[in-house]
Amino acid sequence: MSYTNSPQVYLASTGPIQPVHVLIQQAHLPVHVPVQQAQMPAWNMDTGASSHLTDNTGILTSFSNSSMYPSVFVGNGHSIPVTHTGHSFLHTSSKPLQLNHILVTPHIIKNLISVRQFTHDNDVSVEFDAYDFSVKDYQTRWLILRCDSTGDLYPVTQQPSSQTPIVLLSFSSTTWHRRPGHLGDDVLRRLESRNLISCRKSKLSALCHACQLGKHAKLPFYNFESSVDSVFEIIHSDIWTSPIPSESGIKYYAIFLDHFSHFVWVYPLHKKSDLFDNFVAFRAYVNKQFNVDIKALQCDHGGEYDNTRFHDLFCQNGIQFWFSCPRTSQQNGKSERMLRTINNLIRTLLFQAHIPPSYWVEALNMAAHLLNILPSTAINNEIPFTKLYNQTPTYEHLCVF
Template sequence: MDTRASSHLADNTGILTFASDSSIYPSVFVGNGDSIPVTHMGHSFLHTSDKPLHLNHILVTPHIIKNLISISKFSLDNDVSVEFDAYGFSIKVTRPTSSTTWHRRLSHPRDDALHHLLSSHSISYNKSKSSALCHACQLGKHVKLPFYSSESNVEFVFQNIHSDLWTSPIPSKSGIKYYAIFLDHFSHFV
Protein backbone atom coordinates (compact mmCIF):
# COMPACT_ATOMS: atom_id res chain seq x y z
CA MET A 1 0.00 0.00 0.00
CA ASP A 2 1.42 3.37 -0.99
CA THR A 3 -0.10 6.70 0.01
CA ARG A 4 1.84 8.70 -2.60
CA ALA A 5 1.49 6.44 -5.67
CA SER A 6 -0.86 7.75 -8.36
CA SER A 7 -1.13 4.30 -10.05
CA HIS A 8 -0.90 0.65 -9.10
CA LEU A 9 2.48 -0.78 -10.14
CA ALA A 10 3.54 -4.41 -10.65
CA ASP A 11 6.82 -5.95 -11.76
CA ASN A 12 5.24 -8.68 -13.96
CA THR A 13 1.99 -9.69 -15.69
CA GLY A 14 1.66 -12.93 -13.65
CA ILE A 15 -0.60 -11.34 -11.02
CA LEU A 16 -2.99 -9.81 -13.57
CA THR A 17 -6.34 -11.36 -14.53
CA PHE A 18 -6.31 -9.30 -17.73
CA ALA A 19 -3.29 -7.74 -19.40
CA SER A 20 -2.76 -5.62 -22.49
CA ASP A 21 0.62 -4.84 -24.01
CA SER A 22 -0.42 -1.24 -24.59
CA SER A 23 -0.51 1.47 -21.98
CA ILE A 24 -1.50 5.10 -22.01
CA TYR A 25 1.69 5.82 -20.07
CA PRO A 26 5.05 5.03 -21.75
CA SER A 27 6.89 5.38 -18.43
CA VAL A 28 6.42 6.34 -14.79
CA PHE A 29 8.51 8.35 -12.35
CA VAL A 30 9.47 6.62 -9.12
CA GLY A 31 10.46 7.99 -5.71
CA ASN A 32 14.10 8.67 -6.54
CA GLY A 33 13.13 10.68 -9.66
CA ASP A 34 14.04 7.99 -12.20
CA SER A 35 11.73 7.23 -15.12
CA ILE A 36 11.09 3.53 -15.74
CA PRO A 37 9.29 2.06 -18.78
CA VAL A 38 5.76 0.66 -18.66
CA THR A 39 5.36 -2.54 -20.73
CA HIS A 40 1.78 -3.61 -20.00
CA MET A 41 -1.42 -2.48 -18.34
CA GLY A 42 -4.00 -4.74 -16.73
CA HIS A 43 -6.49 -5.50 -14.00
CA SER A 44 -6.62 -7.81 -10.99
CA PHE A 45 -8.63 -8.52 -7.83
CA LEU A 46 -7.96 -8.91 -4.15
CA HIS A 47 -10.29 -11.62 -2.91
CA THR A 48 -11.81 -11.01 0.53
CA SER A 49 -14.55 -12.71 2.53
CA ASP A 50 -16.83 -9.72 1.96
CA LYS A 51 -16.38 -8.94 -1.75
CA PRO A 52 -13.63 -8.92 -4.38
CA LEU A 53 -11.72 -5.65 -4.43
CA HIS A 54 -10.71 -4.28 -7.83
CA LEU A 55 -7.24 -3.23 -8.85
CA ASN A 56 -7.89 -1.31 -12.08
CA HIS A 57 -5.26 0.02 -14.48
CA ILE A 58 -2.22 -1.71 -13.00
CA LEU A 59 0.91 -0.53 -14.79
CA VAL A 60 3.52 -3.26 -15.32
CA THR A 61 7.05 -1.93 -14.94
CA PRO A 62 9.68 -4.73 -14.78
CA HIS A 63 12.21 -2.43 -13.10
CA ILE A 64 10.05 -1.66 -10.04
CA ILE A 65 11.52 -3.01 -6.79
CA LYS A 66 8.17 -3.69 -5.02
CA ASN A 67 4.61 -3.97 -6.26
CA LEU A 68 2.57 -0.93 -5.18
CA ILE A 69 -1.13 -0.37 -4.59
CA SER A 70 -2.16 3.27 -4.87
CA ILE A 71 -4.37 3.91 -1.84
CA SER A 72 -6.23 6.82 -3.43
CA LYS A 73 -7.00 4.85 -6.60
CA PHE A 74 -7.86 1.70 -4.63
CA SER A 75 -10.19 3.63 -2.28
CA LEU A 76 -11.93 5.37 -5.17
CA ASP A 77 -12.40 2.21 -7.27
CA ASN A 78 -13.78 0.13 -4.40
CA ASP A 79 -15.55 2.67 -2.17
CA VAL A 80 -13.38 1.70 0.79
CA SER A 81 -11.13 3.48 3.25
CA VAL A 82 -7.70 2.36 4.41
CA GLU A 83 -6.66 2.94 8.01
CA PHE A 84 -3.11 2.53 9.31
CA ASP A 85 -2.11 1.66 12.87
CA ALA A 86 0.94 0.28 14.69
CA TYR A 87 0.24 -3.24 13.40
CA GLY A 88 -0.33 -2.48 9.71
CA PHE A 89 -3.45 -1.39 7.91
CA SER A 90 -7.16 -2.20 7.69
CA ILE A 91 -9.43 -1.93 4.69
CA LYS A 92 -12.90 -0.76 5.69
CA VAL A 93 -15.84 -1.08 3.35
CA THR A 94 -17.87 2.13 3.42
CA ARG A 95 -21.56 1.42 3.27
CA PRO A 96 -23.84 3.95 1.59
CA THR A 97 -25.75 6.10 4.03
CA SER A 98 -29.45 6.51 3.36
CA SER A 99 -30.85 9.84 2.21
CA THR A 100 -32.96 9.87 5.39
CA THR A 101 -29.82 9.69 7.54
CA TRP A 102 -28.18 12.53 5.57
CA HIS A 103 -31.42 14.52 5.89
CA ARG A 104 -31.24 14.20 9.68
CA ARG A 105 -27.46 14.78 9.91
CA LEU A 106 -27.65 17.98 7.87
CA SER A 107 -30.44 19.58 9.96
CA HIS A 108 -33.38 18.60 7.75
CA PRO A 109 -32.66 20.34 4.41
CA ARG A 110 -35.10 20.21 1.49
CA ASP A 111 -34.80 17.40 -1.08
CA ASP A 112 -33.30 19.69 -3.72
CA ALA A 113 -30.45 20.58 -1.34
CA LEU A 114 -29.65 16.89 -0.82
CA HIS A 115 -29.79 16.26 -4.59
CA HIS A 116 -27.37 19.17 -5.13
CA LEU A 117 -24.92 17.70 -2.59
CA LEU A 118 -25.25 14.28 -4.26
CA SER A 119 -24.64 15.67 -7.77
CA SER A 120 -21.59 17.63 -6.56
CA HIS A 121 -20.22 14.40 -4.98
CA SER A 122 -20.12 16.01 -1.53
CA ILE A 123 -22.16 13.11 -0.12
CA SER A 124 -23.29 9.72 -1.37
CA TYR A 125 -26.34 7.73 -0.45
CA ASN A 126 -28.26 4.74 -1.70
CA LYS A 127 -31.18 5.80 -3.84
CA SER A 128 -33.27 2.70 -3.23
CA LYS A 129 -35.63 4.07 -0.59
CA SER A 130 -36.13 7.50 0.86
CA SER A 131 -38.58 8.56 3.50
CA ALA A 132 -41.29 10.77 2.00
CA LEU A 133 -42.36 12.26 5.33
CA CYS A 134 -40.05 13.44 8.08
CA HIS A 135 -41.87 13.73 11.40
CA ALA A 136 -39.54 16.47 12.68
CA CYS A 137 -40.01 18.50 9.47
CA GLN A 138 -43.78 18.18 9.73
CA LEU A 139 -43.73 19.42 13.33
CA GLY A 140 -41.38 22.24 12.43
CA LYS A 141 -43.69 23.48 9.67
CA HIS A 142 -46.78 23.68 11.90
CA VAL A 143 -47.82 27.22 12.68
CA LYS A 144 -50.38 26.15 15.24
CA LEU A 145 -52.00 22.98 16.42
CA PRO A 146 -55.60 22.25 15.34
CA PHE A 147 -58.45 23.58 17.46
CA TYR A 148 -60.95 21.15 18.85
CA SER A 149 -64.72 21.66 18.65
CA SER A 150 -66.18 23.49 21.61
CA GLU A 151 -69.77 23.79 22.83
CA SER A 152 -69.24 27.22 24.37
CA ASN A 153 -70.52 30.25 22.48
CA VAL A 154 -69.07 33.72 22.79
CA GLU A 155 -70.55 36.93 21.43
CA PHE A 156 -67.72 39.47 21.65
CA VAL A 157 -63.95 39.85 21.77
CA PHE A 158 -62.13 39.08 25.05
CA GLN A 159 -65.15 37.23 26.47
CA ASN A 160 -63.16 33.99 26.58
CA ILE A 161 -59.36 33.76 26.31
CA HIS A 162 -57.50 30.45 26.01
CA SER A 163 -53.84 30.28 26.96
CA ASP A 164 -51.11 27.69 26.93
CA LEU A 165 -47.48 27.60 28.05
CA TRP A 166 -45.12 25.60 25.83
CA THR A 167 -41.62 24.30 26.38
CA SER A 168 -39.37 24.38 23.35
CA PRO A 169 -36.99 21.41 22.99
CA ILE A 170 -34.40 23.81 21.54
CA PRO A 171 -33.65 27.15 23.21
CA SER A 172 -33.85 30.31 21.12
CA LYS A 173 -30.74 32.36 20.28
CA SER A 174 -31.35 34.40 23.42
CA GLY A 175 -31.71 31.23 25.54
CA ILE A 176 -35.50 31.29 25.95
CA LYS A 177 -37.08 27.87 26.33
CA TYR A 178 -40.70 28.78 27.08
CA TYR A 179 -43.39 30.70 25.27
CA ALA A 180 -47.00 31.52 26.03
CA ILE A 181 -49.90 31.50 23.57
CA PHE A 182 -53.09 33.51 24.11
CA LEU A 183 -56.09 32.90 21.86
CA ASP A 184 -59.23 35.00 21.75
CA HIS A 185 -62.13 32.56 21.36
CA PHE A 186 -64.33 35.01 19.41
CA SER A 187 -61.81 36.37 16.86
CA HIS A 188 -59.34 33.45 16.94
CA PHE A 189 -56.62 36.08 17.13
CA VAL A 190 -53.41 34.60 18.60
Protein backbone atom coordinates (compact mmCIF):
# COMPACT_ATOMS: atom_id res chain seq x y z
CA MET A 1 0.00 0.00 0.00
CA SER A 2 1.45 3.36 -1.01
CA TYR A 3 0.86 6.67 0.79
CA THR A 4 0.64 10.09 -0.89
CA ASN A 5 1.10 13.57 0.51
CA SER A 6 -2.60 14.35 0.19
CA PRO A 7 -4.65 13.92 3.40
CA GLN A 8 -6.25 10.50 3.05
CA VAL A 9 -7.21 7.67 5.37
CA TYR A 10 -6.51 4.00 4.67
CA LEU A 11 -8.80 1.17 5.69
CA ALA A 12 -7.87 -2.50 5.65
CA SER A 13 -11.21 -4.30 6.04
CA THR A 14 -14.47 -3.36 4.30
CA GLY A 15 -16.83 -5.03 1.88
CA PRO A 16 -16.92 -4.56 -1.90
CA ILE A 17 -17.58 -0.92 -2.79
CA GLN A 18 -18.20 0.68 -6.19
CA PRO A 19 -15.87 3.53 -7.26
CA VAL A 20 -17.21 6.99 -6.39
CA HIS A 21 -15.97 10.52 -6.86
CA VAL A 22 -14.15 12.25 -4.00
CA LEU A 23 -16.28 14.99 -2.46
CA ILE A 24 -14.89 17.76 -0.23
CA GLN A 25 -17.57 19.32 1.98
CA GLN A 26 -17.47 22.98 3.00
CA ALA A 27 -16.99 23.71 6.69
CA HIS A 28 -20.03 24.45 8.85
CA LEU A 29 -20.58 24.97 12.53
CA PRO A 30 -20.51 21.82 14.69
CA VAL A 31 -23.83 20.21 15.53
CA HIS A 32 -24.22 18.72 19.04
CA VAL A 33 -26.60 15.85 19.66
CA PRO A 34 -27.90 15.25 23.20
CA VAL A 35 -26.41 12.13 24.75
CA GLN A 36 -29.86 10.75 25.58
CA GLN A 37 -30.85 10.78 21.87
CA ALA A 38 -27.73 9.05 20.57
CA GLN A 39 -28.37 5.55 19.28
CA MET A 40 -26.52 2.52 20.54
CA PRO A 41 -24.07 1.92 17.67
CA ALA A 42 -23.00 -1.51 16.47
CA TRP A 43 -19.25 -1.01 16.49
CA ASN A 44 -16.61 -3.56 15.47
CA MET A 45 -12.97 -3.56 16.55
CA ASP A 46 -10.57 -3.33 13.59
CA THR A 47 -6.78 -3.42 13.82
CA GLY A 48 -6.41 -2.46 10.16
CA ALA A 49 -8.37 0.81 10.21
CA SER A 50 -6.45 4.05 10.72
CA SER A 51 -9.57 5.97 11.89
CA HIS A 52 -13.00 5.29 13.36
CA LEU A 53 -15.64 4.96 10.60
CA THR A 54 -19.45 4.99 10.60
CA ASP A 55 -22.14 5.29 7.92
CA ASN A 56 -24.40 7.92 9.56
CA THR A 57 -24.35 10.78 12.03
CA GLY A 58 -27.24 9.43 14.10
CA ILE A 59 -24.95 7.47 16.40
CA LEU A 60 -22.67 10.45 17.16
CA THR A 61 -22.92 12.71 20.19
CA SER A 62 -21.53 15.64 18.15
CA PHE A 63 -20.43 16.11 14.56
CA SER A 64 -19.25 18.72 12.07
CA ASN A 65 -19.99 19.05 8.35
CA SER A 66 -16.30 19.07 7.50
CA SER A 67 -13.33 16.77 7.49
CA MET A 68 -9.63 17.15 6.94
CA TYR A 69 -9.75 13.78 5.15
CA PRO A 70 -11.79 14.06 1.92
CA SER A 71 -11.80 10.32 1.25
CA VAL A 72 -10.95 6.88 2.56
CA PHE A 73 -8.99 4.24 0.68
CA VAL A 74 -10.43 0.74 1.17
CA GLY A 75 -8.99 -2.72 0.64
CA ASN A 76 -9.87 -3.02 -3.06
CA GLY A 77 -7.95 0.17 -3.88
CA HIS A 78 -10.98 2.41 -4.37
CA SER A 79 -11.79 5.54 -2.39
CA ILE A 80 -15.06 6.51 -0.73
CA PRO A 81 -16.04 10.06 0.34
CA VAL A 82 -16.05 11.38 3.91
CA THR A 83 -19.01 13.69 4.63
CA HIS A 84 -18.71 14.52 8.34
CA THR A 85 -16.44 14.23 11.36
CA GLY A 86 -17.80 13.57 14.82
CA HIS A 87 -17.31 12.20 18.31
CA SER A 88 -18.96 9.54 20.47
CA PHE A 89 -18.15 7.23 23.36
CA LEU A 90 -18.69 3.69 24.62
CA HIS A 91 -20.56 3.21 27.90
CA THR A 92 -18.95 0.91 30.46
CA SER A 93 -19.74 0.19 34.10
CA SER A 94 -16.73 2.22 35.23
CA LYS A 95 -16.08 5.05 32.79
CA PRO A 96 -16.94 6.13 29.23
CA LEU A 97 -14.41 5.35 26.52
CA GLN A 98 -13.88 8.14 24.00
CA LEU A 99 -14.29 7.71 20.24
CA ASN A 100 -12.67 10.82 18.78
CA HIS A 101 -12.48 12.01 15.17
CA ILE A 102 -15.01 9.56 13.75
CA LEU A 103 -15.23 9.78 9.95
CA VAL A 104 -18.73 9.52 8.47
CA THR A 105 -18.95 7.88 5.06
CA PRO A 106 -22.33 6.61 3.78
CA HIS A 107 -20.71 3.80 1.79
CA ILE A 108 -19.14 1.96 4.70
CA ILE A 109 -20.69 -1.44 5.48
CA LYS A 110 -19.64 -1.85 9.14
CA ASN A 111 -19.03 0.73 11.84
CA LEU A 112 -15.36 0.30 12.66
CA ILE A 113 -13.26 1.31 15.65
CA SER A 114 -9.60 1.88 14.90
CA VAL A 115 -7.74 -0.07 17.60
CA ARG A 116 -4.69 2.12 17.19
CA GLN A 117 -6.63 5.38 17.71
CA PHE A 118 -8.82 3.88 20.44
CA THR A 119 -5.90 2.73 22.60
CA HIS A 120 -4.08 6.04 22.13
CA ASP A 121 -7.05 8.23 23.08
CA ASN A 122 -8.10 6.21 26.16
CA ASP A 123 -4.74 4.93 27.45
CA VAL A 124 -5.98 1.33 27.32
CA SER A 125 -4.89 -1.99 25.85
CA VAL A 126 -7.04 -4.34 23.77
CA GLU A 127 -6.47 -8.10 24.01
CA PHE A 128 -8.01 -10.51 21.48
CA ASP A 129 -8.53 -14.27 21.71
CA ALA A 130 -10.66 -16.88 19.96
CA TYR A 131 -13.77 -16.13 22.04
CA ASP A 132 -13.82 -12.43 22.94
CA PHE A 133 -11.75 -9.33 23.42
CA SER A 134 -10.98 -7.31 26.52
CA VAL A 135 -10.25 -3.64 27.10
CA LYS A 136 -7.98 -2.98 30.09
CA ASP A 137 -6.53 0.09 31.70
CA TYR A 138 -2.93 0.31 30.49
CA GLN A 139 -1.49 1.40 33.84
CA THR A 140 -3.38 -0.78 36.34
CA ARG A 141 -4.40 -3.68 34.03
CA TRP A 142 -7.92 -3.26 35.40
CA LEU A 143 -10.57 -4.82 33.14
CA ILE A 144 -12.87 -2.12 31.76
CA LEU A 145 -14.83 -3.94 29.07
CA ARG A 146 -15.15 -7.52 27.84
CA CYS A 147 -17.20 -8.45 24.78
CA ASP A 148 -17.98 -11.93 23.46
CA SER A 149 -17.39 -12.72 19.80
CA THR A 150 -19.26 -15.58 18.14
CA GLY A 151 -18.96 -14.56 14.48
CA ASP A 152 -16.21 -13.52 12.10
CA LEU A 153 -15.69 -10.07 13.64
CA TYR A 154 -15.16 -8.60 17.10
CA PRO A 155 -18.37 -6.62 17.79
CA VAL A 156 -18.55 -4.23 20.74
CA THR A 157 -21.29 -5.14 23.18
CA GLN A 158 -21.87 -1.92 25.11
CA GLN A 159 -22.73 -1.99 28.78
CA PRO A 160 -25.42 0.41 30.01
CA SER A 161 -24.14 3.34 31.99
CA SER A 162 -24.58 2.82 35.72
CA GLN A 163 -26.23 5.41 37.94
CA THR A 164 -23.80 4.58 40.74
CA PRO A 165 -20.20 4.50 39.60
CA ILE A 166 -18.40 1.29 40.47
CA VAL A 167 -14.79 1.70 41.49
CA LEU A 168 -12.60 -1.37 41.90
CA LEU A 169 -9.09 -0.56 42.97
CA SER A 170 -6.40 -2.71 41.44
CA PHE A 171 -4.07 -4.30 43.96
CA SER A 172 -1.18 -6.66 43.53
CA SER A 173 -1.73 -10.43 43.52
CA THR A 174 0.10 -10.61 46.86
CA THR A 175 -2.43 -8.23 48.47
CA TRP A 176 -5.39 -10.16 47.09
CA HIS A 177 -3.80 -13.39 48.28
CA ARG A 178 -3.72 -12.07 51.85
CA ARG A 179 -7.04 -10.18 51.95
CA PRO A 180 -9.47 -13.15 51.73
CA GLY A 181 -7.40 -15.33 54.05
CA HIS A 182 -4.49 -16.48 51.87
CA LEU A 183 -6.32 -17.81 48.83
CA GLY A 184 -4.75 -20.31 46.47
CA ASP A 185 -3.74 -19.15 42.99
CA ASP A 186 -6.54 -21.12 41.30
CA VAL A 187 -9.27 -19.49 43.43
CA LEU A 188 -7.74 -16.06 42.84
CA ARG A 189 -7.79 -16.59 39.09
CA ARG A 190 -11.46 -17.63 39.18
CA LEU A 191 -12.46 -14.45 41.01
CA GLU A 192 -10.49 -12.31 38.57
CA SER A 193 -11.93 -14.08 35.51
CA ARG A 194 -15.44 -13.26 36.78
CA ASN A 195 -14.45 -9.61 37.16
CA LEU A 196 -15.13 -9.74 40.91
CA ILE A 197 -11.70 -8.40 41.79
CA SER A 198 -9.09 -6.39 39.90
CA CYS A 199 -5.69 -7.93 40.36
CA ARG A 200 -2.46 -6.33 39.21
CA LYS A 201 -0.20 -9.24 38.47
CA SER A 202 3.36 -9.05 39.65
CA LYS A 203 6.16 -10.46 37.51
CA LEU A 204 7.61 -12.55 40.33
CA SER A 205 5.37 -14.71 42.51
CA ALA A 206 6.36 -14.13 46.13
CA LEU A 207 6.63 -17.09 48.49
CA CYS A 208 4.13 -16.69 51.32
CA HIS A 209 5.87 -17.46 54.63
CA ALA A 210 2.58 -17.45 56.57
CA CYS A 211 1.12 -20.15 54.29
CA GLN A 212 4.17 -22.33 54.78
CA LEU A 213 3.91 -22.11 58.56
CA GLY A 214 0.13 -22.31 58.82
CA LYS A 215 -0.84 -24.91 56.22
CA HIS A 216 1.99 -27.40 55.77
CA ALA A 217 1.96 -30.51 57.93
CA LYS A 218 5.60 -31.40 57.23
CA LEU A 219 8.58 -29.99 55.42
CA PRO A 220 8.60 -30.50 51.64
CA PHE A 221 10.64 -33.21 49.95
CA TYR A 222 12.96 -31.98 47.25
CA ASN A 223 13.61 -33.95 44.08
CA PHE A 224 16.97 -35.69 43.98
CA GLU A 225 18.14 -37.36 40.79
CA SER A 226 21.01 -39.82 41.02
CA SER A 227 23.21 -39.78 37.95
CA VAL A 228 24.08 -43.20 36.51
CA ASP A 229 25.81 -44.10 33.25
CA SER A 230 24.96 -47.76 32.82
CA VAL A 231 22.54 -50.48 33.85
CA PHE A 232 22.46 -52.07 37.33
CA GLU A 233 24.36 -49.27 39.04
CA ILE A 234 21.30 -48.67 41.23
CA ILE A 235 18.44 -51.13 41.76
CA HIS A 236 15.27 -49.87 43.46
CA SER A 237 13.21 -52.42 45.33
CA ASP A 238 10.02 -52.64 47.35
CA ILE A 239 7.37 -55.17 48.40
CA TRP A 240 3.61 -54.89 47.95
CA THR A 241 1.10 -56.80 50.06
CA SER A 242 -2.05 -57.97 48.29
CA PRO A 243 -5.34 -57.76 50.25
CA ILE A 244 -6.50 -60.86 48.34
CA PRO A 245 -4.35 -64.03 48.14
CA SER A 246 -3.86 -65.42 44.65
CA GLU A 247 -5.17 -68.81 43.48
CA SER A 248 -1.79 -70.30 44.41
CA GLY A 249 -1.64 -68.61 47.82
CA ILE A 250 0.67 -65.73 46.82
CA LYS A 251 0.22 -62.70 49.13
CA TYR A 252 3.18 -60.49 48.18
CA TYR A 253 5.32 -59.49 45.25
CA ALA A 254 8.69 -57.75 45.09
CA ILE A 255 10.01 -55.52 42.33
CA PHE A 256 13.57 -54.82 41.22
CA LEU A 257 13.73 -51.66 39.11
CA ASP A 258 16.88 -50.68 37.23
CA HIS A 259 17.52 -46.94 37.62
CA PHE A 260 19.19 -46.47 34.22
CA SER A 261 16.86 -48.40 31.91
CA HIS A 262 13.71 -48.35 34.10
CA PHE A 263 13.28 -52.06 33.30
CA VAL A 264 11.36 -53.83 36.07
CA TRP A 265 11.41 -57.45 37.28
CA VAL A 266 8.63 -58.83 39.50
CA TYR A 267 8.87 -61.76 41.92
CA PRO A 268 5.70 -63.21 43.56
CA LEU A 269 6.29 -64.21 47.20
CA HIS A 270 4.45 -66.49 49.61
CA LYS A 271 6.22 -64.84 52.58
CA LYS A 272 8.22 -61.64 52.94
CA SER A 273 11.14 -63.70 54.17
CA ASP A 274 11.38 -65.20 50.67
CA LEU A 275 12.75 -61.89 49.44
CA PHE A 276 16.39 -62.74 50.20
CA ASP A 277 16.40 -65.94 48.12
CA ASN A 278 14.72 -64.14 45.21
CA PHE A 279 17.28 -61.33 45.34
CA VAL A 280 20.12 -63.86 45.26
CA ALA A 281 18.49 -65.46 42.19
CA PHE A 282 18.02 -62.03 40.56
CA ARG A 283 21.68 -61.10 41.20
CA ALA A 284 22.84 -64.40 39.67
CA TYR A 285 20.68 -63.70 36.62
CA VAL A 286 22.24 -60.26 36.21
CA ASN A 287 25.79 -61.64 36.54
CA LYS A 288 25.20 -64.40 34.01
CA GLN A 289 23.15 -62.57 31.40
CA PHE A 290 24.75 -59.11 31.48
CA ASN A 291 28.20 -59.89 32.88
CA VAL A 292 27.93 -57.13 35.51
CA ASP A 293 27.17 -56.97 39.22
CA ILE A 294 24.68 -54.82 41.09
CA LYS A 295 26.44 -51.86 42.68
CA ALA A 296 23.75 -50.47 45.01
CA LEU A 297 20.27 -51.32 46.28
CA GLN A 298 17.81 -48.56 47.21
CA CYS A 299 14.93 -49.68 49.46
CA ASP A 300 12.91 -48.79 52.53
CA HIS A 301 13.90 -49.67 56.09
CA GLY A 302 11.66 -52.72 56.35
CA GLY A 303 12.81 -55.81 58.22
CA GLU A 304 12.75 -57.91 55.04
CA TYR A 305 15.71 -55.81 53.79
CA ASP A 306 17.42 -54.68 56.99
CA ASN A 307 18.54 -58.05 58.32
CA THR A 308 21.72 -60.04 58.90
CA ARG A 309 21.58 -62.10 55.70
CA PHE A 310 21.32 -59.03 53.46
CA HIS A 311 24.02 -57.13 55.35
CA ASP A 312 26.45 -60.06 55.21
CA LEU A 313 25.85 -60.59 51.48
CA PHE A 314 26.37 -56.93 50.67
CA CYS A 315 29.43 -56.58 52.87
CA GLN A 316 31.12 -59.61 51.30
CA ASN A 317 30.45 -58.45 47.71
CA GLY A 318 30.92 -54.68 48.07
CA ILE A 319 27.28 -53.80 47.27
CA GLN A 320 26.04 -50.55 48.77
CA PHE A 321 22.86 -50.53 50.87
CA TRP A 322 20.74 -47.33 50.67
CA PHE A 323 17.83 -47.13 53.11
CA SER A 324 15.12 -44.49 53.23
CA CYS A 325 14.39 -42.85 56.58
CA PRO A 326 11.55 -44.32 58.67
CA ARG A 327 8.03 -43.17 57.68
CA THR A 328 9.36 -41.33 54.62
CA SER A 329 8.17 -43.33 51.62
CA GLN A 330 8.96 -40.30 49.44
CA GLN A 331 12.66 -41.18 49.64
CA ASN A 332 11.86 -44.49 47.93
CA GLY A 333 9.77 -42.72 45.33
CA LYS A 334 10.76 -44.68 42.21
CA SER A 335 9.71 -47.99 43.73
CA GLU A 336 6.50 -46.51 45.18
CA ARG A 337 5.48 -45.01 41.83
CA MET A 338 6.25 -48.24 39.98
CA LEU A 339 4.13 -50.24 42.43
CA ARG A 340 1.24 -47.84 41.88
CA THR A 341 1.61 -48.05 38.09
CA ILE A 342 1.73 -51.85 38.14
CA ASN A 343 -1.29 -52.16 40.45
CA ASN A 344 -3.34 -49.76 38.31
CA LEU A 345 -2.58 -51.87 35.25
CA ILE A 346 -3.35 -55.13 37.10
CA ARG A 347 -6.79 -53.89 38.12
CA THR A 348 -7.48 -52.66 34.59
CA LEU A 349 -6.55 -55.98 33.01
CA LEU A 350 -8.69 -57.93 35.49
CA PHE A 351 -11.74 -55.71 34.97
CA GLN A 352 -11.36 -55.86 31.19
CA ALA A 353 -11.11 -59.68 31.22
CA HIS A 354 -13.91 -60.12 33.82
CA ILE A 355 -11.55 -62.26 35.92
CA PRO A 356 -11.75 -62.52 39.74
CA PRO A 357 -9.13 -60.54 41.72
CA SER A 358 -7.52 -63.79 42.87
CA TYR A 359 -5.84 -64.04 39.45
CA TRP A 360 -3.79 -60.92 40.10
CA VAL A 361 -0.47 -62.81 39.79
CA GLU A 362 -1.22 -63.69 36.16
CA ALA A 363 -2.07 -60.05 35.49
CA LEU A 364 1.10 -59.00 37.35
CA ASN A 365 3.38 -60.80 34.89
CA MET A 366 1.48 -59.33 31.95
CA ALA A 367 1.63 -55.82 33.41
CA ALA A 368 5.39 -55.99 33.96
CA HIS A 369 5.96 -57.20 30.41
CA LEU A 370 3.84 -54.41 28.94
CA LEU A 371 5.55 -51.69 30.97
CA ASN A 372 8.97 -52.92 29.84
CA ILE A 373 8.18 -52.67 26.12
CA LEU A 374 6.28 -49.36 26.20
CA PRO A 375 7.73 -45.81 26.34
CA SER A 376 8.23 -44.49 29.86
CA THR A 377 8.02 -40.84 30.87
CA ALA A 378 10.56 -41.51 33.62
CA ILE A 379 13.29 -41.87 30.95
CA ASN A 380 12.09 -39.18 28.52
CA ASN A 381 9.66 -41.54 26.71
CA GLU A 382 12.37 -44.04 25.81
CA ILE A 383 11.60 -47.77 25.96
CA PRO A 384 13.08 -49.73 28.91
CA PHE A 385 13.59 -52.85 26.76
CA THR A 386 15.59 -50.84 24.24
CA LYS A 387 17.77 -49.20 26.88
CA LEU A 388 18.55 -52.56 28.49
CA TYR A 389 19.05 -54.77 25.42
CA ASN A 390 19.82 -52.14 22.72
CA GLN A 391 17.06 -53.66 20.62
CA THR A 392 13.64 -52.50 19.48
CA PRO A 393 10.80 -54.60 20.92
CA THR A 394 8.13 -56.20 18.76
CA TYR A 395 4.40 -56.08 19.44
CA GLU A 396 2.93 -58.68 17.08
CA HIS A 397 2.89 -61.27 19.85
CA LEU A 398 0.59 -59.23 22.10
CA CYS A 399 -2.92 -60.53 22.67
CA VAL A 400 -5.84 -59.10 24.58
CA PHE A 401 -5.54 -60.27 28.19
